[in-house]
Amino acid sequence: MAGQSRMLGWAKLVSLIVAMMLFIFPFLLLITNSFKANQAITSDPLGLPASFQWDNYVSAFDKMGYMSAFGNSLLITVAGVLLIALLAAMTAHYFVRHKSKLNQYLFFLMVAAMIIPFQAIMIPLVKIYGSLGMLDNKWSLIYMYIGFGSPLAVFIYHGFIKSIPLELEEAALMDGCGRVQTFFRIVLPVLLPTSVTITVLNVLWIWNDFLLPSLVLTSSEQRTLPLSTFYFYGTYTVDYGPLMAGLVLTLLPVLIVYLFAQKYIIQGVMQGSIK
């Protein structure tokens, strides 16, 4: 009986390890091939590199305009995520603490709008912002992320703020704090766990987004990492070495962050789904 269940335990562990290999093998293949010469990649894609071709990385780094793309992605993601988190927290707080018919309608409108697919908006969006001369600008893109990202963020904050006792804020107001001061000193710190969730969900979305930046950012200096990867891949489809290196370079920042913040990222996704 005990032997049988131990066998079963081993079988489960082995199948988990096999499943895990299926999930990470593509990344391992990418990394090993990024160090190989083009000929070695096509003749034996499974083999380990015989000698390390750092040239692949040098050429990918240059031709992708890596530094510029990385800088653009970083600015857009950081500014977008911080602004979404802050502004949505303020809005959700106001909606919860001022229960008027108008606020209920506004909140309902935001929640309902979450069902609108991006494809139904992209064409008029390009037309409107194009005619205002606001395309090809990182700050327009950040502004759009606030518009698209705030409904979900307001919704998640709204659920959490309802559970915070009102007495905390009333005490601060009694002591002479203004509304804004009360929010920043009392409410925002309490919202920290929810803000982590919002940050994780929005970083995963904005950092990797392709379609919206491809519509908004037209010149090559404005490109984000996914955009420059796309154009790089389009122009060098025959030269596998630099291509693999380019993909690794795009992955690298994410992998480094994941190594340190893995627990928060998985927890953030988990929390985001419960609310």
Place this chain on the structure above:
Amino acid sequence: MLTEKGLWTRLRTRLIFTGPTLLAFATVMIIPFLYGIYLTFTDWDGIAVTQNLVGWDNYIGVFKDTVFWKSFGMTLEYVFITVVLTNAVAFLLAYAVTRGMKAQGWFRAGFFLPNLVGGIVLGFIWQFIFNQVLVFAGQKMNLPLFGASWLADPDKAFWALVVVTVWQYAGYMMVIYIAGLMNVPKDVMEAASIDGASNRRMLARIVLPLMVPSFIVCIFLSLQRGFMVYDLNVSLTSGGPFKSTEMVSMHVYEQAFLARDYGLGQAEAFVLFILVATITLLQVYFSKKLEVEA
């Protein structure tokens, strides 16, 4: 409650707290959405300064566009298959990594890995795997299934998209199922186990019914992602070979931005919105009816 004296003070507080968010929300989502409905009645080509009203022509055009309906049908098939497979795999993975073994954190992290990477990059990685690695392995080991690239065969290219989608999203849905599994009350499980219920019976009678909210969330998310698939479609197959894997989202993009028919493209996008909204609302409505209390 928290009310202030004076109309001006109240208005100022409202503007500070909700102004920026509502401005961005209205000008990025609501106005373009409404303007988009107007555009479906025009013949705008993307360049002309003015556009003419053409009545219902674009909607008639949508019904006549056989390529749109072909890609819509294929998208439905793709959504159905990926929703079922993604959620089945995700639930199995979640069930396997919540049983209290030592390395389960590592397994979770590994299964979640693809979700950190955008569809564009994942599509390119898998393009390499389908075109080079699997063909190489197929020829070496004499596996006819992988003898030629899947991406060159219209039917297999569809399945390539399915495989990568399931691989990408299973880890994300797994995380949501883990949260659901951890919320199943321990005392209910213990009581059942004292009453002599087998593992399988507990799964069928207790765990699965209590997990309905997680299934609703996951099916909702995988439905939405399935209908909107674009990045992966572009980078893995670019809709090929011969447009055989052009999903509806990619078709709308091509219709508007490449064929320069914005009115028709927008009308197709709007038809897509109506259909997706109906399907997701029906799904949420019917699955809410299945929910039980612990």
